[in-house]
Amino acid sequence: MDKKFKIVVLAKQVPDTRNVGKDAMTPEGTVNRAALPAIFNPEDMNALEQALRIKDKFPGSEIFILTMGPFRAAEIIREGLFRGTDGGILLTDRRFAGADTLATSYAISQAVKKMNPDIILAGRQAIDGDTAQVGPQVAEKLNIPQITYAEEITELTESKITILRRLERGIEVVTSILPCLITVHATAAQCRPRNAKNLLKYKYARTPNEEKDPANQGKYLISTDEKPFLKIQEWTVDDVGGDENSYGFAGSPTKVKKVESIVFKAKESKVLSDSEADIDSLIAELMANHEIG
Amino acid sequence: MNNIIVFAETESGKICDVSLELLTKARQLAATLKVDVEALLIGSNVKHLANELFSYGAKVVHLADEPRLLHYRTLPYTAITLRVFNNEQPQIALFGATTVGRDLAPRVSSALKSGLTADCTSLEIGDHQDPKSGKEYKELLYQIRPAFGGNIIATIVNPEHRPQMATVREGVMKKEPLAKAVDGKINILDTSKILVDSDFAVEIIKREIEERKIDIKSAQILVDGGYGVGSKENFSLVFELAKTLGAEVGASRAAVDAGFVENARQIGQTGVTVRPKLIICVGVSGAIQHTAGMDQSKIIIAINNDPEAPIHKIADYSIIGDLNDVVPKMIAAYKKHSK
Numbered sequence: 001m002d003k004k005f006k007i008v009v010l011a012k013q014v015p016d017t018r019n020v021g022k023d024a025m026t027p028e029g030t031v032n033r034a035a036l037p038a039i040f041n042p043e044d045m046n047a048l049e050q051a052l053r054i055k056d057k058f059p060g061s062e063i064f065i066l067t068m069g070p071f072r073a074a075e076i077i078r079e080g081l082f083r084g085t086d087g088g089i090l091l092t093d094r095r096f097a098g099a100d101t102l103a104t105s106y107a108i109s110q111a112v113k114k115m116n117p118d119i120i121l122a123g124r125q126a127i128d129g130d131t132a133q134v135g136p137q138v139a140e141k142l143n144i145p146q147i148t149y150a151e152e153i154t155e156l157t158e159s160k161i162t163i164l165r166r167l168e169r170g171i172e173v174v175t176s177i178l179p180c181l182i183t184v185h186a187t188a189a190q191c192r193p194r195n196a197k198n199l200l201k202y203k204y205a206r207t208p209n210e211e212k213d214p215a216n217q218g219k220y221l222i223s224t225d226e227k228p229f230l231k232i233q234e235w236t237v238d239d240v241g242g243d244e245n246s247y248g249f250a251g252s253p254t255k256v257k258k259v260e261s262i263v264f265k266a267k268e269s270k271v272l273s274d275s276e277a278d279i280d281s282l283i284a285e286l287m288a289n290h291e292i293g
Numbered sequence: 294m295n296n297i298i299v300f301a302e303t304e305s306g307k308i309c310d311v312s313l314e315l316l317t318k319a320r321q322l323a324a325t326l327k328v329d330v331e332a333l334l335i336g337s338n339v340k341h342l343a344n345e346l347f348s349y350g351a352k353v354v355h356l357a358d359e360p361r362l363l364h365y366r367t368l369p370y371t372a373i374t375l376r377v378f379n380n381e382q383p384q385i386a387l388f389g390a391t392t393v394g395r396d397l398a399p400r401v402s403s404a405l406k407s408g409l410t411a412d413c414t415s416l417e418i419g420d421h422q423d424p425k426s427g428k429e430y431k432e433l434l435y436q437i438r439p440a441f442g443g444n445i446i447a448t449i450v451n452p453e454h455r456p457q458m459a460t461v462r463e464g465v466m467k468k469e470p471l472a473k474a475v476d477g478k479i480n481i482l483d484t485s486k487i488l489v490d491s492d493f494a495v496e497i498i499k500r501e502i503e504e505r506k507i508d509i510k511s512a513q514i515l516v517d518g519g520y521g522v523g524s525k526e527n528f529s530l531v532f533e534l535a536k537t538l539g540a541e542v543g544a545s546r547a548a549v550d551a552g553f554v555e556n557a558r559q560i561g562q563t564g565v566t567v568r569p570k571l572i573i574c575v576g577v578s579g580a581i582q583h584t585a586g587m588d589q590s591k592i593i594i595a596i597n598n599d600p601e602a603p604i605h606k607i608a609d610y611s612i613i614g615d616l617n618d619v620v621p622k623m624i625a626a627y628k629k630h631s632k
Contacts, residue, residue: 017441105403128441130563131411132395136367137403145495146367148396162498167392170502172364176495187556253408253454257421257435260446269605274614276622282594282610283626291571291592292514292538292627 003158004060007051008115009080010108010122010138011044011065013073017127038072040079043123047184049191050153051121052084057156062086066111068096068104074207077232081202082194087229089115090207093236098249101129105137107247110240112142119161120181124149135183145180151188207232297323298383298456300374301332301346301354302365302393305502308345311389311463316349318416318466319387323350325418326432328384331355333377335370337363340479348474355381357482361493364500365393368492369484371400376487378405383456385434387416390460402458408451409458410436412562414465414585421450433457439562439585446581464510464566464586507557512541515569517560517587520547521576521597522616528553530620531575537624543567545583561586573623575616579604596620 015036048065055061065080065088067073077088089111096107112120120139125132132148139146147163154173155162165172166185204220210232211220224231237247245251272278286292297319302309312332319330332351334342336358343354357373374397378386386401388394390412402409415437421430434457436449451457509515516538518531528548535542543560544553560567561583572590577583579595579602587593588607595608596619605611612619 015441100408101399102403102406102408129411131399133399133402133409133411136396136399140371140400140403146396146400147495148367149392165392167502169504170500172497172501173499174495174497180495186550253406254410254436254449254451255423256447257450258448259440260448269608269611271605271611271613274612274619274622276626279612279619279622280626280629282612283623284630286571286592287627287630 002060003058004062005054005058005119005156006115006117007054007061007063007119007121008112008117009044009048009051009063009065009085010120010135011048011067011076011080012041012123012126013038013067013069013076014041014126014128015039038075040076041123041126043125043184043186045123045191046186046188047121047123047182048080048083048085049189050150050182050184051119052192053189054119054153054156055084064088064115064117066108066115067091068107071207071209071213074210074232078202078205079194081205082198083192084195084198088232090232090234091236091240092209092234095237095244095248098252099247100252100254101131101133101137102253103247103249103251105134105141106242106251107237107240108134109138109141110242111235112138114240118178120179122181122183124183124185132183135181139181142179142181145176146183147174147176147180148183149185150182151185153182202230205230205232207234209234295382295384295455296329296331296352297326297385297387298331298333298355298377298381299351300386300388300394300397301334301342301351302389302391303334303336303339303342306339308342309389309391309463310468311391311394311461313345313349313470314463314466314468315387315389315461316346316351317469318461319385320350320471322385322416322418322434326384329353331381331383333374334358335362335373337361343477343479344474347477348470350471350475352475352477353480354477355480355482357484357487359484361488362484364497365397366493366495366497367396367400368494369488370397371404372487372489372492373482373484374401375404376482378456386456386458388458388460390462394460398458398460405454405456407454407456407458408449409460410438410449410451411460413438413459413461414562414566416459416461421452423452428452434459439582462562462564462566464568507541507555509541509543509558509560509567510565512543512567513570514538514540515543515560515567515572515587515590516540517543517545517572517574517577518548518553519545519575519577519583520551520553521578522548522553523576525553527617530617534573534575534620534624537627538573540571540573543572543587545577545580547578547580574604574608575620577604578602579607
């Protein structure tokens, strides 16, 4: 079968919240973003691998990363190119700012409509919000089926996809029509490493805003007119159209009322040493109080 | 009108605990708002489960019962939920943050253009003033959740859109039946008028659900291992302590992500919330996303060689020391005293 699929992978650049050190919070109690490196959201990486496997099986299939964020989120698209994607779109516009999951999924769905893929893959959730909402909301806005918690695409034909889902206490195998949106779970296969050839080829791939950035002056020697594959597209609200009031803060039904940094409730805490005597008396006390025994 | 609706999730012919926990919470919220609690029950041969929902305070059970609804599927369940919400106009809708709830609730909220807050750890009723317009809102649902990897606690409100929707993990809210069930009624939905063929575009061809084997939620004593345990091999020390004390083993997200133990053991905001009578935290630093899931434990013992580790701040007993040294001493002490 010489079917070629067009695949869009939804990916997000996130602060690495998993290994938060003591300097992650400022003394004023706000998040110190500078102390957290920006990474490719881990489960989006699992989704990318599923897309690459489809391309392995169906040569000529094309994969595009779609991401929304500030200018520097273009790093996500380059990371994809290094691993075997064919291009990407960065949705970037101040009018997208302040979006909750609903307004985010509206923006993404507008862009996906324009790209018209057969399959949309995304990570189950992003580690900065852990909501797992954007995938299903995008699917609803596109009026297509969603398959969440996917671990593996086990079969794919021109019109049907078979997916193994990882549930809380077991598995489910489902089939769906195409197009559909699939969110991929962390238990899915890890993404393959960067390809050395692609790394050389796409090292200087850039967005128009990166090209303009004075910090990058002298960095780009070959023009994107000469090598169009080095051009990463940026889309704004004007490019994706739709209802302007559905974007960003205005399009977000949920509002953050209050944010508190974490203050532990001080408890009367007994501090013990690691001596045998201290531990012995603790265990004896717990047993006497029937806490253990 | 404008009541609270709880999605009553079922698995293997039973109502899930999380749904009963949500009904318990919903009763409290409904009392403040002076409204009623209702439940939405979808499945095949599930009508008899309505009695259990009555005993948790649901005044009305909206029931969609037919063979095609035996197992959860996104599209038909969404269509039914949307029909009920459009008819009943609830002001609040609550879902368990399960694989089902986290699939269904966002789909529904997107269709209604309503807001949704995932994995709330607390729900309260309170007033709100919009900081820009100055507009006052009475009796909104405060949807409270850790965010940003658990480094902050955010209170989210949904001033203009209804229903106010939230998901909550299992074990976060307490489950308490009423002393006497309410005299509720069942509202049978005619699914033939709601569902269309395209709602069945996804087919389930295989399903294997295991009985829950690891049950950290109902354990009375837990030994809670963190990333500081260091390796999968070294977790055997944690298991040994648990076995000695008749405890179950829990773990932090970092320990699970590192592959030290299986997912089902994860305690915290994105895992299970536990309230054992004793929890011994071994090599746990005490990130809020973790402590949010265990700080209601009756007695907390922390073993960590870093005296500055935040876990010590919530501990009743802090042992500053190397876990490889302290844990064997605990095992020895227990064996000595239990003779």
